[in-house]
Amino acid sequence: MTTIKIKPPEIFNYEECLWFLDRGFDDCLHQINKNTITKALKIQNNLFLVSIRYEGTLLSIQILQGNPSAKEGELIKSYISQWFDLYTDLEKFYKIANKDPVLKPLIKKYWGLRLIGIEDLFEALCWAIIGQQINLSFAYKTKRALVENYGRTIEHNGTSHYLFPTPDTLSNCSVEALKKLQFSRNKAQYLISLAKDFRDGIISKDQLMALDSKENMLTRLTNLKGVGAWTANYAMMKCLKIPTAFPIQDVGLHNALKQQLGLKEKPTLESIQQLAKNWKNWEGYATLYLWRSLV
DNA sequence: CGCCAGGCTTAGG
DNA sequence: CCTAAGCATGGC
Numbered sequence: 302m303t304t305i306k307i308k309p310p311e312i313f314n315y316e317e318c319l320w321f322l323d324r325g326f327d328d329c330l331h332q333i334n335k336n337t338i339t340k341a342l343k344i345q346n347n348l349f350l351v352s353i354r355y356e357g358t359l360l361s362i363q364i365l366q367g368n369p370s371a372k373e374g375e376l377i378k379s380y381i382s383q384w385f386d387l388y389t390d391l392e393k394f395y396k397i398a399n400k401d402p403v404l405k406p407l408i409k410k411y412w413g414l415r416l417i418g419i420e421d422l423f424e425a426l427c428w429a430i431i432g433q434q435i436n437l438s439f440a441y442k443t444k445r446a447l448v449e450n451y452g453r454t455i456e457h458n459g460t461s462h463y464l465f466p467t468p469d470t471l472s473n474c475s476v477e478a479l480k481k482l483q484f485s486r487n488k489a490q491y492l493i494s495l496a497k498d499f500r501d502g503i504i505s506k507d508q509l510m511a512l513d514s515k516e517n518m519l520t521r522l523t524n525l526k527g528v529g530a531w532t533a534n535y536a537m538m539k540c541l542k543i544p545t546a547f548p549i550q551d552v553g554l555h556n557a558l559k560q561q562l563g564l565k566e567k568p569t570l571e572s573i574q575q576l577a578k579n580w581k582n583w584e585g586y587a588t589l590y591l592w593r594s595l596v
Numbered sequence: 597c598g599c600c601a602g603g604c605t606t607a608g609g
Numbered sequence: 610c611c612t613a614a615g616c617a618t619g620g621c
Contacts, residue, residue, distance in 0.1 A: 435602090435617075436602090440601090491604080
């Protein structure tokens with residue numbers, strides 16, 4: 302069996318990353334057993350099942366199914382590294398966070414937490430759309446229904462491991478079929494329309510990564526039906542890894558700030574913009590650590 | 597007639 | 610340009 306080792310940067314806490322993957326919600330796209338993460342991946346159109354553990358000072362990736370070539374092994378390594386956002390220099394974030402009264406206690410408490418990404422842009426946007434304006438438990442429930450109905454699976458030791466449905470598959474769904482999975486008519490239409498846009502190459506991660514500014518990305522993303530400022534920033538944060546992506550309208554962010562600052566009401570957008578001046582160039586990580594503070 | 601959830605679009609001022 | 614209504618359902 303193939304095993305791949307990854308040496309994480311100095312600022313890294315596996316337990317904190319694990320927390321984000323296992324924070325009480327029922328995510329169907331990975332499984333956690335004690336300290337081991339199991340996840341199905343598609344690399345260059347081949348499916349692999351991997352398990353991830355932290356041993357000593359290394360991330361240890363075992364390939365449970367699939368037989369990766371040398372190149373595919375490298376791609377898996379790269380995928381996992383990006384999934385855990387290991388390439389970001391958190392030292393810089395901690396330096397500015399240390400001067401900020403809101404973030405200072407959080408970076409101490411949650412030291413080593415990294416942004417667990419959603420590497421596939423289609424999946425990231427679908428997930429953001431699914432989660433709009435509903436509670437997270439219900440969002441995970443409907444995501445599971447979607448994935449179990451339309452995603453590919455890898456069977457291993459009697460357990461099914463799912464991949465997120467492809468644009469091709471979802472573009473052939475009917476609104477009525479998705480409504481049966483408890484999506485609203487609007488969301489069903491957004492998801493199908495998004496799937497068609499990806500299928501037809503109107504949008505892709507590569508296209509966006511080739512753009513030179515966050516503003517251009519935002520425009521391209523918000524031109525998609527169902528994608529507003531919050532969804533676009535969420536996707537830029539979780540998938541495109543833009544450090545300045547900032548879902549400032551996020552309810553969770555508002556609640557976290559209210560709690561951290563001891564406010565009676567949720568902060569206004571203007572007051573958040575004021576606070577965020579201290580977070581310049583690290584708005585995404587500031588948001589992540591504030592989300593983390595919500596118990 | 598309960599209000600808020602990791603919002604967005606469209607219609608109407 | 611700005612505001613309001615509608616969307617669907619679950620949890621508290």
